[in-house]
Amino acid sequence: MKKLLYLFPILLLFSCSEEENQSTQPQVQNLTESVYSSVTIQPDSMYQAFAAVTGILDNILVEEGDLVTIGQPILQIINANPKLNSENARLAMQIAKNNYNGKNPILNDLKNELELAKLKLQNDSVNFLRQQNLWREKIGSEAEYDTRKLQFETAKQTVNTLKNKYKRTTTELEQKLEQAANNYEASLTQTKDFTIKSKINGRIYSIFKNQGELISIQQPVAMIGSASKFIAELLVDEVDIARIELSQKVIITLDAYGKEVFEATVKKIYPQKNERSQTFKIEAEFTNEPPKLYPGLSGEANIIIAEKVNVLTIPKTYLIDNNNVKTDDGIIEIKTGLESLDKIEVISGIDKNTTINLPEE
Known part of the structure; x- marks a missing residue:
C-alpha cells in the first residue's frame, strides 16, 4: 500500500510533464476548405395547390403518391354561388x-x-x-x-x-x-376553377383535406412536385454565405444512407435571410443521386470553398492568436491560408522541419 501511495504522485507528474511537452511538425498534405450546412431533400418544382373559390371538397380524384400530368384534375369543389x-x-x-x-x-x-x-x-x-x-x-x-x-x-x-x-x-x-x-x-x-388541376408533370406528395371538408382560398389543398428529380436544400449560416458561389461542389451524407457520400452542385442561392434561424437557403442539384429519395430526408453537407494539393499544414489547436505558433526558439509569427475543420495552411514563417509546441491553456 505504501508503494502505491508513493508511485501515484510520480505517475501523475510524469503524465503532466508529457502533456506540457506535446509537440509536432508541419506536414505536407492536401487541404480542403468547406462550409458546413444541414440538408433536407425536396422534389424539384414542388408547389402547393390552392383553390380559387371557397366551397366543399366534393371529390378527390387522386391519391398521395400518384403520378399526374399537366392539366390533370386532382380535386373537385362544390359551390353554387x-x-x-x-x-x-x-x-x-x-x-x-x-x-x-x-x-x-x-x-x-x-x-x-x-x-x-x-x-x-x-x-x-x-x-x-x-x-x-x-x-x-x-x-x-x-x-x-x-x-x-x-x-x-x-x-x-x-x-x-x-x-x-x-x-x-x-x-x-x-x-x-x-x-x-x-x-x-x-x-x-x-x-x-371548381376543379383543381395539376400545373406540372409530377407526383402527388400530400393531400391536406378530406372529402366533405370546407375549402378556403387561403389554405393549400395539395402538395405536388417532380416525381424523378430531387434537390438538396441547404441552410448556411450568415457568417459563411459570402463565400458561397454557384457551381461549387457539395459533399452530402444522408441519415437514410449511413456513411455513403453523394456529390452535388450549388444551383441557386436565395438572397433573403431567414430571420428566425439566421441562415440562408441554398439549392444543390445531385451529380450522383441516391437510388431512392423521399421528401424530408435529412442529413449533412459540406460545400467545398477551395482545394489545394501538397500544402504545408499544422493542426489549428497549435495556433496562438490566429497567426502565431510556439517553437523551441519562442513565439514565431506565421502567415496562414486555407483551413479545414482541424487543419490550416502555413504559407510562410516556418517550414516542415520546425518543431512547434502545443500552447498552454
Whole structure:
C-alpha cells in the first residue's frame, strides 16, 4: 500500500510533464476548405395547390403518391354561388346587348322623339322662311315674324339636343354591354376553377383535406412536385454565405444512407435571410443521386470553398492568436491560408522541419 501511495504522485507528474511537452511538425498534405450546412431533400418544382373559390371538397380524384400530368384534375369543389353569379352575369349581358341593339324603349323613344323634332324643325323652317319673305314685302307684323323665328330656332336647338342625347345614350349602352361581357367572362373563369388541376408533370406528395371538408382560398389543398428529380436544400449560416458561389461542389451524407457520400452542385442561392434561424437557403442539384429519395430526408453537407494539393499544414489547436505558433526558439509569427475543420495552411514563417509546441491553456 505504501508503494502505491508513493508511485501515484510520480505517475501523475510524469503524465503532466508529457502533456506540457506535446509537440509536432508541419506536414505536407492536401487541404480542403468547406462550409458546413444541414440538408433536407425536396422534389424539384414542388408547389402547393390552392383553390380559387371557397366551397366543399366534393371529390378527390387522386391519391398521395400518384403520378399526374399537366392539366390533370386532382380535386373537385362544390359551390353554387359562382354558377349563380355566372347566370346572373349572362342575363345582364343579354339585357345590355338588347339595349344596345335598339330593342330598349329608351333608344326607341329617343329615336321617335328625334324624328318628330326633325319634322317640326322642317315645318317651322318653312313657316319662318315664308314669314321672312312676307316681312321683306312689309306684309304682316314684326311680332308675327319674331314668333316664327323663335319657333324655328327652338326647333333647331331641340333637334341638336336630341341628337347629342341619342349619341350619348348609345355610347353608354355600348360601354355597359362591354362591361357586362367582361363580367360574364370573369364569372365563367370562376366556374372553371371548381376543379383543381395539376400545373406540372409530377407526383402527388400530400393531400391536406378530406372529402366533405370546407375549402378556403387561403389554405393549400395539395402538395405536388417532380416525381424523378430531387434537390438538396441547404441552410448556411450568415457568417459563411459570402463565400458561397454557384457551381461549387457539395459533399452530402444522408441519415437514410449511413456513411455513403453523394456529390452535388450549388444551383441557386436565395438572397433573403431567414430571420428566425439566421441562415440562408441554398439549392444543390445531385451529380450522383441516391437510388431512392423521399421528401424530408435529412442529413449533412459540406460545400467545398477551395482545394489545394501538397500544402504545408499544422493542426489549428497549435495556433496562438490566429497567426502565431510556439517553437523551441519562442513565439514565431506565421502567415496562414486555407483551413479545414482541424487543419490550416502555413504559407510562410516556418517550414516542415520546425518543431512547434502545443500552447498552454
